[in-house]
Amino acid sequence: MSTKRLVSIILVLFIGIILLSAIFTSWYTVDESEQAIVITFGEASDPITESGLKFKMPWPIQKVEKLSKETFSLQFGYKQTPDGEVTSFDKDTKMITGDDNIVLTDLVVQWKITDPRSYLFNSESPQDLLHDATSASIRSVIGNSKIDDALTSGKAQIEADTIELLSSLIEKYDIGITVLTVKLQDVELPNAEVRSAFTAVTDAEETKNTKVNQAEKYENQQMSEAVGEKDAIISNANGHKTARIEQARGDVALFDKLYAEYQNNKEITKQRIVMETLEAVLPNAKIYIMNDEGGTMKYLPLQSLEPTKQTPPPTTDTENKTEEGSGQ
Structure with missing residues (x-):
């Protein structure tokens, strides 16, 4: 070839x-x-x-x-293997609170890549930079918080402050990452005895909150019942007031009619009023009306108001025989 x-x-x-x-x-x-x-x-x-x-x-x-495009999770302060084993890194999680106490803080940061160009070219290791920014953010927030807030009811506020600070840092670094959530996993004390004492404090705090909620519920219930009773009393009073007003108006109307009749015929109206009054006062009495020579009317209830004497019942033959036998 x-x-x-x-x-x-x-x-x-x-x-x-x-x-x-x-x-x-x-x-x-x-x-x-x-x-x-x-x-x-x-x-x-x-x-x-x-x-x-x-x-x-x-x-x-x-x-x-x-x-x-998926959402990634950064485990800060610990590492969990696929088998479920958890390895803690106390050096990363040991922090000082604002009132000079030491706590161990673990958290999870969820993030995703939103700008591939910045993620690839603006940093050699974006995930390491995210880890460092997370450490700086949580330490800053814990350093401005009291230990009671970190261990009990202030966790939600710590999470909100941490994600706000971390998001601002990542935005300044411009590494193409967006932080979605920050979730505290464990906030505890390094010493077992102190941790037990604070657990008791936490339980007491929860019991206090439960009692306060029950008291507020009872207060609201009593207030509702009192308001209901008040409204019922006011409603009854208004109804009674309306009834009295209507009754007074009726009495006034009746009086006006009687007065008009009295103006037309004074004597007859006067006698009629007297008779109606007697009928109302003594509904079961028999009344006789007589005129004397002077023209004055007399109203005499002649029916005896005393109870009538009852006649004794007739004796029977049995009673008569008993009396005769006893006489012998």
Whole structure:
């Protein structure tokens, strides 16, 4: 085989390899859970977030970096293996509160990649930077909090302050990460005896809150009943008031009618009123009305109001025989 022919074969093979490489490296796929960014001679293009089959220039002109869209979790202060074993790092979690007490604080930070270009090019290790920013944020918040708040009812406020401070730091670092949530896992004391004492304090605090809630519930119930009774009394009083007013108006109307009749015939009206009054006062009495010579009327209830004497019942033959027998 001549040298010229050998060179031709090598050239053909080289061209074939280049063509195969171009074919296999010009196509790539993006999954629904992924986002991609195409890098052309070291310069990144806009992120690709839509899934499907994509085309690019062959390597080494362009290459593709794929990043996940999922939510990641940063375990700060401990590490949990897939088998469920937990390893604590007290050196990271030991912090000083605002009232000079020591606590151990574990937390979980949930985050995701929202800017692939910044994530790839603005930091060599974005996750390490996130870990350091988390440590700085939680230490700053714990350092401004009292130990009672960190161990009992102030955890929600500590979480809110931590995520606010951490988000501001990550935004300044511009590493393409967005912090979603910060959740405290454990806030405890390093000493077992002190931890037991504070557990008792926590239980007492919860008992106090329960009693306060029960007292407020009882107060609201009593207030509701008192308001209901007050409304009922006011309603009854208003009803009684209305009834008295209507009765007074009726009496006034009746008096006006009687007065009008009295103006027309004074004597007859006067006698009629007297008779109606006697009938109302003595409904069961027999009354006789007589006129004397002077024209004055007399009203005499002649029916005796005393109870009448009852006649004894007749004696029977049996009683008479008993009396005769006793006489003998």
